[in-house]
Amino acid sequence: MELCIGAPRLISDDHHSAAAEAALLDRCRRQDVEAFGKFVDAYQNRVFGFIRRMVPNGEEAADLTQEVFIRAYQNFARFDARSSVRTWLFRIAYNLCVDRARKAKRSFEEVGLHTGESEEQYEFPDNRWEPERLILTEELCAAVETAMGTMSEKLRTVLLLHDREDTPYEEIAKIVDVPVGTVKSRLFLARAHLQKALNEYLQPEATT
């Protein structure tokens, strides 16, 4: 059984096992520097990628990422494995981003999902689109990054955690401390926002 669902193996040997991972986490709990180094190797880029897209300033994102691992090292003894270590780590990262936004006197904006009585309409993806035909060019990547930067942090958080990190809804709900239904609605809105912003790149494929 994997300790970290969807997460890279902490031990990259061919004969890794859940027991070996558990042993590594135990060593991390005892603040074993070498074991913690392996833990950082497994998550550093993913945590940095998440924070980099939450925080506009690159240097600040790097500092926050370091702070995530420093707090993880200091508090590893308190990690009780009730959730996966990935959930725990990204929760630290998310809380630091929230604190940073609070210090910058910004709030994570809430974008609500209107009820059935609303006149709001959303564009739904055309099932004729074929993702395999899409080439992820640098231009498209830049457009996606820009589009993600224009959505609220709450939507961006859920989008990154689910679509990029393959985090289940329940774990995302624990990370951001909202109900699962709220996670799903935020995810839907985030994708709709992104799609709307990327129309000029996606419509040529949609019309074929």
Add this chain to the structure above:
Amino acid sequence: MREKINLTDARLDQLLDEQSCSVVSQVVKELPEEQVSLVWRSELNQKIAAMAGKRRRAMLLSWMWKPAVGMAVCTALVVAVFVRRDAASVGTVTPLVQDAGFERALVREHLASASSIDVAAEGFTPAESADSKGSAAPLDWDREDITSAL
């Protein structure tokens, strides 16, 4: 395709499943991974090593000081117990000194000792001296005693 949203959970799940198959979800998934720099990692390693060193020093100090503190506490307890015991036992002994009475006894003893030396030189006890002083009987001198003294 446009339609109004029906926000039941089932409908939301269906919409999300449709979106999952769309370009949008795939594009987000396939964004290039951000890489941390070697400098970043080196700085983090230094900070972690510093924290580990601090923790080791704190543990070493606690290993050194805990036994010492424990022994000090035990010693203090032992001393406290014995002091209390001595103080309790001191209270049952009759003091030798009762104001000036002890001083008078000392003076009396000294005078008696001095008078015994005056009468019969060293070694003569004050009791014997007192006996001889108070006695009206003549001294029992032998002729040999008188001639040897001269």
